[in-house]
Amino acid sequence: QSVLTQPPSVSAAPGQKVTISCSGSSSNIGNNYVSWYQQLPGTAPKLLIYDNNKRPSGIPDRFSGSKSGTSATLGITGLQTGDEADYYCGTWDSSLSAGLVFGGGTKLTVL
């Protein structure tokens, strides 16, 4: 059971838009920045979004992030078949067992 809750799967057609939610609490998302990672099959994760809504160099603006209260959202527009991957949110958790926490991951299928 992950500290951050993500839907197990989402799907959409090529060219469409999809959003992936990440729900937490005041000890994590509510008081810390959120990052998002993309993991293509058989590869290491890749940073997509950091500090809630910033994109590292080289990440297209089709990817966006937002945060409100204790939830965060990753948005992907203009879906491509190459976007099929697992997506993870992550943030610091300031509770008694302080540490970084990840969501359980969301499998994106581009139909």
Added chain:
Amino acid sequence: EVQLVESGGGLVQPGGSLRLSCAASGFTFSSYEMNWVRQAPGKGLEWVSYISSSGSTIYYADSVKGRFTISRDNAKNSLYLQMNSLRAEDTAVYYCARGAVNFDYWGQGTLVTVSS
């Protein structure tokens, strides 16, 4: 070019020990915080441990506290994870990742299998 290359994984019996290494290049290793993150087969990401740039601050996930030890040698541009009292549930691909809470570079991972 930033590169992180893990090594040291393999098959180990329950209760055994293993030491993972992560060789860093392409950046000033001593200026960056580092982490270990693992992924069990078919499962999600699990953060394992964090170490500050100087090595003075360390955090562990509850699941490995008391069994794993993170360390670094800035002179050798290397990060380590000493894993003792290994359990079947420690079976995973172990990644080293650069950063404090935003992990901007990851290694390719090294597989640790704990089985008799």
